[in-house]
Amino acid sequence: MATPVLETRDLTIRFGGHVAVDTVSCAFHAGTLTAIVGPNGAGKTTYFNLVSGQLSATSGIVLLGGADITGLGAAGRTKRGIGRAFQITNLFPNLSVVENVRLAVQAKARGASGLFSRWSSHADWIDKAEFYLAEVNLGGVRDTLAAALPHGDKRKLEVAIMMALEPDVFMFDEPTAGMSVDEVPVILDLIHKLKARGDKTILLVEHKMDVVRSLADRIVVLHNGRLVADGEPAEVIASPVVQEAYLGQAPKRAAEASHG
Incomplete structure (x- = not known):
């Protein structure tokens, strides 16, 4: 497989005794849209901040086109081809x-x-x-x-x-947050157009599962700062770990649901 456009290896950040992002390794390729989901406080935006350079990692590395950019700040990463739209x-x-x-x-x-x-x-x-x-x-x-x-x-x-x-990498942190129902389609259509080009790598943090289902080729789930699931949307959404971590379903019920 071709070199990932973007990759994190064992990416970690600690704030005092709290590990907000815990050894997250993930690779992203051109022409794909990956949704990063998880409950509040799971570490999604913190992970975005580590990738885009707003925060410096405690350990681990960030690679862009195979080159180590861990030492670059946000401006340097923007020049290299990482674009970030903020939640605010x-x-x-x-x-x-x-x-x-x-x-x-x-x-x-x-x-x-x-x-x-x-x-x-x-x-x-x-x-x-x-x-x-x-x-x-x-x-x-x-x-x-x-x-x-x-x-x-x-x-x-x-x-x-x-x-x-x-940019080569588009990062959207809850792009529809605070928008009216009438405004949301404009942003979603733009993201669809970017994805259809086939040459961009798109990362999306989004709480609305209907948006995730309509856009994502892949879902990555963070929970308590750790990567707990990674795969095709239908498979990930149906998995017991996601039912528990993201949808709030008890593990036993989720396990029963997965067996029909």
Whole structure:
């Protein structure tokens, strides 16, 4: 099998005596969407923070394309191709919607330019920013300050910014959290489109099991910081360990259910 785009080996973080993520080893390949699920406090977002560089691991390593990136911070990992959408939006609130995306387009263009390359013009960056805004249905509010957007539109703007960085790995931490029923399909359609391209690696933390079922090729389950299940969605959802850890079903009942 080809080298994983992203891999963690024995990834661990301790906060005092508490082990929040405990020796998690997992590999992710291009063209796949993996949902990471588990009960509250299972370590899902902490694992995301370790992968994207917001937190430094106590032990273990993170590999991107086979290269060890454990020593890089969040900015370094973004430059290498890891894109992260946060559970709580992470925007420039006092800049307009289009300027938020334009900065991401510009950062990507400069990062890709060699010493003798021609840089794109400011107008080109704006054109590209407007393309990504159209993708998330925000073209009509291009000149609005990011701070003035409703929560759902802030989430969509954050996705547009991540798309503008053109990462190899897309990480979505509860992308539909706080959105109205009408807003959710826009984000889910975007994730479907990214998945359909077949060349991106997508990780998704999501509590809504209907969303997980509709999107995921694979489910990874964390419980008390440990990886307790990993496989195809139907198989994982039906497993006794998931019935107990994620759905709150007693082990005995889960075992009986698995035998019909």
